[in-house]
Amino acid sequence: MRSGLTLVLSLALTGALLGMNFALHRIRQAAPAADPERKLTVTTKRLVRNLPPPAAGIAAATNPPPFHWSVLESPDYAIYAANLRAVGCPERTVRDILLPDIEKLYTERRAELADGPEDRFWETADQRDARQRAREAKLRSLELEKRALIRQLLGADWNFAALKELRSDGLASGLMEVLLGFTDVGKTEHLFLTHELFQDEVRAQQMVTEGIVLDEDLPKLQALRDGFEAALARGLAPAEVEELRLRLAALEGMEHVQRRNGVAVTGAELREIARLRADTHDMLAKALNMDDELYPDEVRTKGEAAFNELLRRFLGAERFADVERAKDGLFRELFQSTEKQGVAKAALVQAYEARRAAEEQARQIRADAQLSSEERSVLLAALRAQTTQALARSLGPVVFGAYLKEHGQQFTNSLSLPVTRARADLQRTDVITVK
């Protein structure tokens, strides 16, 4: 009797174990394989907005139908968003689903506004501009429509293109990381998107005005600039807005203030200099590329003069002179390539001043209308030879030779260039590279 019971129990256990094995087998088949190379074939329907949910008859009444994405999708974005939220989809993911979809929709609508196949080659600039302005106005209207839709669905002014740029792996996003890296990632997004939004507004305004600012436009521009500041303040703490202002100042117009360019400053001093610049220039207007329009020339000139005076007082006369020299690309090049060879700063400054004096002489020779072309050429060549010798004396022949090897002969050759090329060359070398 006991043996019978044991057999029954053992058979029951066998059944249970068989069932568990079968269930586990199914789970293993359903789950992705853990092999290094997993293979999965997905058959799916693309962009099926109106597809009904899988037929109810497929599953038994007691076994509810498996969940399918099509249950969430709807041709109506508001319903699509509500459905996603109803199943607990995180808000960021709702955004990442809807934004590209909306962008695609509006990309197609923008494409419809492209020029047709008509031959429009024989048009004047006016005719082309008028057509372009009409098209830009339609694009702007589409953009505003898209923005309103996004605001309605997501509750904020998200911008897909700006997010994409921020998320890209390129130089621009790298620079943003350096510039805005003092905040957390969420605040960086807020900052960047706010900037893009207001910059768009400024561009739209410039398109309407064709870049011609009437006095009556100034309050609108001022309101845009103030709106930008207020929007930044909504997402950032006051200290963060201040840090942003200072970093923008460091990036714009004072990139040369570095020890590598012969200006001995500490990090704390550089930050203080950035504050002086930010107090004398409207960094937020500059960030929106509207300071030229918002402020007359004389106001900007006064701002620059005030900054220079404050900087001179802060650094003292000697270091202020270093800053002035470092504005010149030729000096920076000379300093960076000779400093590591142990050239005394005094010798370097002497060589640079000799070069500057020669440049002034060359300018006078080129401007002298009494000279014939040949006479001018002879004088410029002589000036070049004389300057080359003076530089070699100041720096020493070895260092000067090494400099020429590294940077070519432009430092002296440009002295003897003819009038037109010298002008172009000067423009090129005087540009301060914005990094």
Next chain:
Amino acid sequence: MNLRGYILGTVAANLALVGALLWQGARLPAPGARGGVSITTNIVTEFAAEASPRPAVVSVPGSPPFRWEQLESTNHLLFLTNLLAIGCPPETARDILDARVADDFRARLRELTRPFQARFWDVAAGDREFDELFKEPELERQIESLKAERRRVQAVVQAVGGRGVKEGKPGRNEQVAHLPDEKQTALAELEARQSKERETMGRELAKAPPAERAAKQKELRDRVMAERRALFTDAEWDEAELRRSPQARQVRELRGYAATAEELKALARTLREFDTTQPRPARAPGDSDADFKSRQDEREAQRKAFLAARLGEAGFAAFERGSDPRFHTLLKLARRLEQPAETAAQWLEVQRTAQEQARLMRENAALADDARAVALLAIRAETERTLQAAVGPRGWGAYLRHAGDWLGQLTR
């Protein structure tokens, strides 16, 4: 077999089943397992014939009802697989994953660079360019490793969902827009093929002697030109040549010049005719500056006479004005003030007159410096008064901002 035999048999079977259970359990993939995924997608595009009525907010099927957390995983590929498994379209899955991978990357990058951000001002004052702030070997290695991981995941995501939104299509080549569509297509294909040929030849001839390289390149150039020419009729070729000419560029840059397409084309031909018959003087060896300038002035006078004869005095004036960059800004200002183009022409005329008067005053050797300065000031004052009245108070500030620099130069 007796009962005991049956019992032993079932116990043995049970032991075997327990073994199988353990074996299967051990083979189950870990939730965070990372491995390569080879996903084959079979995408069927299907659109419903008619829109279904608007559903109410979703009634979530499943028991218990489906929740998003069931899909979520910190392993991006597992998350992707889960999305696809419930029928999420690959494009949407790609959008979600692209964003998630990039945000994850940025958050981890931010953590890595936080110590360097604390030293931002010290580094910026030192020896590095702004974009080289993170140039520390160890940090660069870590960033590169993060980037490599991101690229790996992105490659899988893109294999499933494609590369994403791309805007725009290749622009039309306006210079051949006069050709029928099929010829434009044939030309575009020809240019693409020739471009590839040039690349191939460049690679093949990289180490060839210069003479051989030059000969082969010339041969290719000649063949390219012959093939291109063969696509055009004579009339089409003539039109294409005109469109490529500097005279066509000049005509297309005109502003405030009302003309039809045919008139503009005729104008370009007229300009080309003059430039062909009267080429710009070249500077001969031994030419003095004065000689050279005199020949340039002579040609300019001929050009004006030629164009005035062809276009009429009014037409020539409109052409000269339309080519003048000063007029471009004035036209925009006039448009903003809702004034006709003629108004801008009047403002320009005031400017030209004042600048000419100032030039004559500067060149007048009979005047003392003081007298000249006073005269120039008087010209400036009178000109400003005239212009201010002409432009009006609404536009005067804008005039000074955008087109008024020359007023300050009058007295220099």
